[in-house]
Amino acid sequence: MSQPVCAIVGAGDGLGRALAAKFASQGFDIALISRSEANCVAAIKDATAAAARTNVQFFSADATQPETIEEALACIAEDMSEIDILIYNVRGEFTACEPLEMSYTALEDIFRVEVIGAFAAAKSVLPAMIRRSRGSLFVSSATAAFRGSRTHPLYAIGKFGLRALSQSLAKAYAKDGVHIVHMRLDCDLDVPLMRDAYGDSYDPEKLANPADVAEAYWLTHLQPKSAWSNEVELRPYTELWTY
Amino acid sequence: MSQPVCAIVGAGDGLGRALAAKFASQGFDIALISRSEANCVAAIKDATAAAARTNVQFFSADATQPETIEEALACIAEDMSEIDILIYNVRGEFTACEPLEMSYTALEDIFRVEVIGAFAAAKSVLPAMIRRSRGSLFVSSATAAFRGSRTHPLYAIGKFGLRALSQSLAKAYAKDGVHIVHMRLDCDLDVPLMRDAYGDSYDPEKLANPADVAEAYWLTHLQPKSAWSNEVELRPYTELWTY
């Protein structure tokens, strides 16, 4: 017998994996969308382990090709069940460059991944959610959505756009009972990539634990609709934050 | 046998009452601080009804007299148990006036209620929380903390100050394991006062339900410490928000 579906676009071995496990443990079937199933091995394993009855399925799509996202989400609705929550957890490459070194192509690519891909996902699931007057759309974002950057301008430009999209969707469709949230991670995540990047200065207390972040997503999903957040900030207790 | 204590400064028949009931239902003893026990009758009743084993006690203090807050909180720690969460839920009178009509006394009063009172509460509970590396301090605030107002300047000036205090405390003591949160209500609450104010245009769907807001406070309290929010926004799904 089917459970409500949590669909995660972008489910690698960082936050996506933790989200898959968390929502599986809470009674959701899990649909993982990524370019290749190889990316999702850890997420599939953890989600499957989290709850015996969980149905975990992989669907292929490329975030830079919005039609493939539409197709994958249509398949999920058909093959599995109604999508109760969709988490857009994709991010473009976190490329360092100074602003004048950006190429037009890199700008277009980041916009496709961060904004058009997220919109394709929204377009695919919101109409049914609006009809049912329930459902959630969460987008994984960062403090980069609030501040330009002299070292990572592409990331900032993408996340600003994602935030504009998220706010616009929330303002338009909250009244229809759909909970749309911009999840701002104001920190680095304790994932393999970061462990390598930090090297000797790696300190897990300074980073957000993916399972804890997934827990915070879950708690946000539990908010009753007369007391919703549409923008959530998350940071570890050790973070020296500015805003 | 004692349970951890949730202390609520400012527990009238609006949000305070709902917070008392919520935390009582989750295994907390409840300490209510207000000028007179009469203000807390509804909160006492609801908290008592929420869970059979809950110990609910009233303590007298005047938010404009910081020493009385210190005394009340010292009594609680002694008479009941350690305070695990303190919610500063006081607000000054929501007086409408144009800015030039403010008096110096009114400015001082709002600052005493919103900032000095909150600081007195923080000062009374944080050292023990820091020692134990656990505990929460939530302040009830509003969108007025983000925007000056031509019609309610006193409220804005008070809430700006409360937000500055809350951010400063969070930035200083999060590292010690204390969760300090500025709860921004971006809406009106469905409380008797507002029902009267709205009159014929009263529509509960347009207002935040106090029980739902209390639920959102509770969910925030559950955040794990590597994924904390320090500023939370809450609004009903019907709200036409700007920021």
Added chain:
Amino acid sequence: MSQPVCAIVGAGDGLGRALAAKFASQGFDIALISRSEANCVAAIKDATAAAARTNVQFFSADATQPETIEEALACIAEDMSEIDILIYNVRGEFTACEPLEMSYTALEDIFRVEVIGAFAAAKSVLPAMIRRSRGSLFVSSATAAFRGSRTHPLYAIGKFGLRALSQSLAKAYAKDGVHIVHMRLDCDLDVPLMRDAYGDSYDPEKLANPADVAEAYWLTHLQPKSAWSNEVELRPYTELWTY
């Protein structure tokens, strides 16, 4: 004998025309970049009338084709003189639609006009400005850069991106003596289009006068480099603003 050049990308009969006249009156030669010279007739006329010695020239480019912007700006530097200030004053169509009605193409178009076009302009003029340790790049933007919209999501998404670009450039190149500014108009402009849109409720006191806005751009250009603004807000004295 040539004067320093003020290049304006997007010089129609609204703000662009007023900017051309203002900078002409202050001793600049004026380069107008637009898709067709017909768009610039008013700007050419006013800039020419503003000062006898002003050299006003038109250059053709399409903001959605970044290479054409590069070419036009290269021609200006060659045919006229060094560009001392470039004003990116283009905006996409101010299309009303609800978010779910946006097309992928419309999203790409707005991003091209607002972000890629502005970046093409920046890329064309900043290296020379950095070499000379002087020059200004101003982008015309709006409060839409700060807030998603349920009625004009495309405009918001474009302006968010433009602001991210502007901040990133400013953070990277201010140290090289280049003044990069995001000009936020928090109002409607008193231009023919708006007069028609307002109809009977048209009231010039409620709108920003283009000549006054151009004056405010000029005053920003005069800021000394140890006291620069990188984000400027402008609104008429009658505006009921929120942020």
Added chain:
Amino acid sequence: MSQPVCAIVGAGDGLGRALAAKFASQGFDIALISRSEANCVAAIKDATAAAARTNVQFFSADATQPETIEEALACIAEDMSEIDILIYNVRGEFTACEPLEMSYTALEDIFRVEVIGAFAAAKSVLPAMIRRSRGSLFVSSATAAFRGSRTHPLYAIGKFGLRALSQSLAKAYAKDGVHIVHMRLDCDLDVPLMRDAYGDSYDPEKLANPADVAEAYWLTHLQPKSAWSNEVELRPYTELWTY
């Protein structure tokens, strides 16, 4: 023959002195308000030197005693001429302490200096400005008005309050033709105090030059009323800014 008056509350040997000289050079008589004339010696000297015809006068007041500000400003209006621009340039001591070390008295003091003092000044000059439909009220503030601080919480609490006041006044009285501006210095100033504080790492290029900041105030004062800024940020071109 009298010129319009620029009144400066808090005119020491930093920014106040530069403001006095700037406005004197632009055809204003200068009224300096401070606790003692000794504080204003440099400002008096520079304002006098800036323009032969300038009338420079000192008036005694204590920013923590709002009535003394009212009295000083009443004297100015009587002894000199109408006040065309008032600059509230006072700041409380920039005391470093951790939040829990603040005293109630220190909180009250900072609120008196930053908010009540500024309000006393506003109350003293705005009614006449509203009657004449012209005039400016600028308050000198800082990025501390936007962010709590774990090291300088008093300063943040004061500046948040000042910003709330400034916004409230602007929203209420701009329509009456009065230009009210929160001047945010996002930097340290190149003043004797800072030179000492920086010691060997003192580098004038990293600091805002007071004369340049005064110039930026002046340029803001020149904005036409259909294109006003109500919040202005200022920083040196070398500043690594976040927001």
